[in-house]
Amino acid sequence: MSSPQQIVNSFQQALNLSGSPNAVSTSPTQSFLSQYQPSKPTKALKPFSTEDIKILLLENVNQTAINIFKNQGYQVEFYKSSLPEDELIEKIKDVHAIGIRSKTKLTEKILKNAKNLVVIGCFCIGTNQVNLDFAAKSGICVFNSPFSNSRSVAELVIAEIITLARQLGDRSIEMHTGTWNKVSAKCWEIRGKTLGIIGYGHIGSQLSVLAESMGMNVIYYDIVTIMALGNSKQVSNLDELLKNSDFVTLHVPETQETKNLLSAPQFAAMKDGSYVINASRGTVVDIPALVQAMKAGKIAGAALDVYPHEPAKNGEGLFADTLNAWASELCSLRNVILTPHIGGSTEEAQSAIGIEVGNSLTKYINEGTSTGAVNFPEVQLRPLDLDQQNVVRVLYIHHNVPGVLKTVNNILSNHNIEKQFSDSQGDIAYLMADISDVDISDIKSLYEQLEQTPYKIATRLLY
Numbered sequence: 001m002s003s004p005q006q007i008v009n010s011f012q013q014a015l016n017l018s019g020s021p022n023a024v025s026t027s028p029t030q031s032f033l034s035q036y037q038p039s040k041p042t043k044a045l046k047p048f049s050t051e052d053i054k055i056l057l058l059e060n061v062n063q064t065a066i067n068i069f070k071n072q073g074y075q076v077e078f079y080k081s082s083l084p085e086d087e088l089i090e091k092i093k094d095v096h097a098i099g100i101r102s103k104t105k106l107t108e109k110i111l112k113n114a115k116n117l118v119v120i121g122c123f124c125i126g127t128n129q130v131n132l133d134f135a136a137k138s139g140i141c142v143f144n145s146p147f148s149n150s151r152s153v154a155e156l157v158i159a160e161i162i163t164l165a166r167q168l169g170d171r172s173i174e175m176h177t178g179t180w181n182k183v184s185a186k187c188w189e190i191r192g193k194t195l196g197i198i199g200y201g202h203i204g205s206q207l208s209v210l211a212e213s214m215g216m217n218v219i220y221y222d223i224v225t226i227m228a229l230g231n232s233k234q235v236s237n238l239d240e241l242l243k244n245s246d247f248v249t250l251h252v253p254e255t256q257e258t259k260n261l262l263s264a265p266q267f268a269a270m271k272d273g274s275y276v277i278n279a280s281r282g283t284v285v286d287i288p289a290l291v292q293a294m295k296a297g298k299i300a301g302a303a304l305d306v307y308p309h310e311p312a313k314n315g316e317g318l319f320a321d322t323l324n325a326w327a328s329e330l331c332s333l334r335n336v337i338l339t340p341h342i343g344g345s346t347e348e349a350q351s352a353i354g355i356e357v358g359n360s361l362t363k364y365i366n367e368g369t370s371t372g373a374v375n376f377p378e379v380q381l382r383p384l385d386l387d388q389q390n391v392v393r394v395l396y397i398h399h400n401v402p403g404v405l406k407t408v409n410n411i412l413s414n415h416n417i418e419k420q421f422s423d424s425q426g427d428i429a430y431l432m433a434d435i436s437d438v439d440i441s442d443i444k445s446l447y448e449q450l451e452q453t454p455y456k457i458a459t460r461l462l463y
């Protein structure tokens with residue numbers, strides 16, 4: 001097992017900092033790397049009763065992740081595609097970690113066979129391809145990468161603002177069909193125009209900085225109070241944003257409150273000739289109402305990257321009225337940019353996802369840190385100092401019922417508990433403890449006692 005400093009080194013190699021400067025998104029959300037700068041050397045931990053860590057990577061997971069795992073000395077088995085169910089059931093029996101993207105379904109049936117599996121890495125945003133509940137109940141922690149593509153989305157929106165303002169989509173379609181149409185009417189510079197951002201989170205705030213640097217004024221509306229970046233200003237309600245913006249862009253999650261957040265009354269409240277951009281979730285804009293507002297000339301253009309129903313695979317003829325009843329009507333409008341949910345789809349985002357998820361898996365395997373897990377209580381302990389000998393880190397995943405801590409601390413009571421942290425999420429709880437004065441011969445006995453407790457889901461000891 002490697003020390004945190006070695007982990008830093010491997011991430012830096014994975015980043016290939018001396019190579020392409022664009023290997024990783026420059027989003028501030030990438031600041032996760034800074035967590036791994038220990039002020040002094042820390043102790044590398046070894047697992048008890050586990051052989052070499054074996055990791056199965058499917059669906060062409062990015063090379064940055066492979067580099068991280070190989071630098072850790074893990075045995076990596078890599079496939080470019082997903083595996084058929086029966087083959088996956090065979091392969092998963094043996095491995096401690098698996099990395100997938102969106103096509104591999106990790107169902108209860110498959111996970112039941114994963115006897116050694118400790119952690120799942122979804123090298124993507126979504127996690128609905130994994131049975132998260134069953135994984136948690138089996139003591140398997142799941143990580144994903146929700147923010148590695150924020151910058152990619154923000155850049156796409158910048159491109160769309162200019163494209164809409166200059167009607168570039170229409171001009172390009174006309175040229176492709178042989179039409180020369182040199183016009184300047186209703187084509188605008190974006191300098192001095194106001195961008196209204198709804199949802200000032202990872203993407204909205206990135207976009208704010210980029211838009212200001214291009215001379216735009218930025219206002220934003222969010223349900224929480226968020227510090228403004230640059231000269232941007234938070235407004236107190238949605239109406240104020242709508243009536244003052246030349247461009248309105250949405251960057252909110254899909255919730256009950258955000259369903260049809262922009263519908264007929266909101267379009268009516270917007271400036272005449274303003275523009276709408278949605279690269280968040282398909283349900284956030286009432287598209288039939290948008291179509292009507294565009295036909296009425298109220299809205300001068302729209303860019304949509306997400307839709308209530310999206311095809312499950314690539315192919316011709318899939319974006320049709322059979323999927324969304326208004327599809328052909330929307331396609332017939334002028335100055336509408338339609339993209340197939342590609343806001344976050346860049347090489348940089350894939351590389352950053354490889355690093356972020358690779359990093360999470362490594363921290364969980366080597367140190368038990370579950371910070372950022374999607375199905376698990378988030379628990380972390382500071383690293384052990386190099387000179388801390390005879391110390392064992394206990395990782396104990398258990399049912400969240402009364403009496404557990406008493407039983408566990410009774411087992412640990414012959415030793416000194418240096419630090420301990422426990423948290424729960426629903427039925428699952430996770431306890432981490434560093435205990436000192438543990439002789440190497442005590443480790444097996446501690447492990448066996450913890451394994452025999454009635455509340456146990458999984459036990460790991462690192463020393």
Ligand SMILES: NC(=O)c1ccc[n+]([C@@H]2O[C@H](COP(=O)([O-])OP(=O)(O)OC[C@H]3O[C@@H](n4cnc5c(N)ncnc54)[C@H](O)[C@@H]3O)[C@@H](O)[C@H]2O)c1
Pocket residue numbers: 125146147149150153198199200201202203204221222223224251252253254255257258279280281305306341342343344345
């Ligand atoms: N098009 C793509 O390819 C793509 C890629 C990544 C993310 N996304 C989507 O973009 C959206 C934003 O992502 P993010 O990473 O910036 O999320 P985030 O969680 O960082 O930010 C969302 C912000 O929206 C705010 N918010 C929530 N409900 C609101 C409401 N009713 N009104 C106003 N503000 C509200 C939150 O307070 C938060 O600040 C998400 O829906 C995400 O799924 C799309």
